[in-house]
Amino acid sequence: MINEHPGLERAREEEASNLTWHDMRVTKELRRNRNGHSSFVVWLTGLSGAGKSTIASALETRLFDMGLMTYVLDGDNVRMGLNANLGFSEEDRQENIRRVAEVSRLFVDAGIVTISSFISPLDADRVKARERFGEGEFIEVFIDCPVEECMKRDPKGLYQKAIAGEIKNFTGINAPYERPQDPEITLRTDQYTVDECVDTLVAYLKDRGLIFAR
């Protein structure tokens, strides 16, 4: 439900919590009206080195240049701040994604086109993230690239370390990556250039009426 804040539902479930949701007068819709565009999250998931941060940055630049309010939440950047206390155990990864989904939701509520770039390897965590958004507000983009190509790219030298046994729980090597079941978009970054991938994303957003050429 788009109009009812998910916090309300949670508050109802936790009757004994003593929490009360306070509706603010400036709503998401008012912010969207003022900005002249909708807000939503483009959620990029995929292996390390698949190209999430590269595409996030290129997509943001394109949308920013069109005059939209944008922001990128990126895995490593968030782990250096908000999630600095989390590691890579299954539990911590789950908490990492839970928190970034919540932050993404705050940004969307603030009227901002939010690009969230996280490996987010587990389907259940991505499904939970999606559940925190209204219909059409969560656009899951599978940044699809064979692990062999990611290993060749190895932009951070992490695959080399993981193969040498220096990193535990490295997605694609010794931790699972569950391919998205039904993403809105799949981008094969071993077959298309960054610009072509961004063209596909922008065309999708225009088709869905989420953004307009200005």
Ligand SMILES: Nc1ncnc2c1ncn2[C@@H]1O[C@H](COP(=O)(O)OP(=O)(O)OP(=O)(O)O)[C@@H](O)[C@H]1O
């Ligand atoms: N079509 C493409 N799209 C994105 N990146 C590409 C593409 N072709 C080649 N690359 C290269 O692949 C690398 C992708 O690295 P990037 O840091 O974006 O990955 P990532 O998915 O953010 O990884 P991590 O999860 O470790 O942060 C970059 O060096 C980029 O230049």
Ligand SMILES: [Mg+2]
């Ligand atoms: Mg990255």
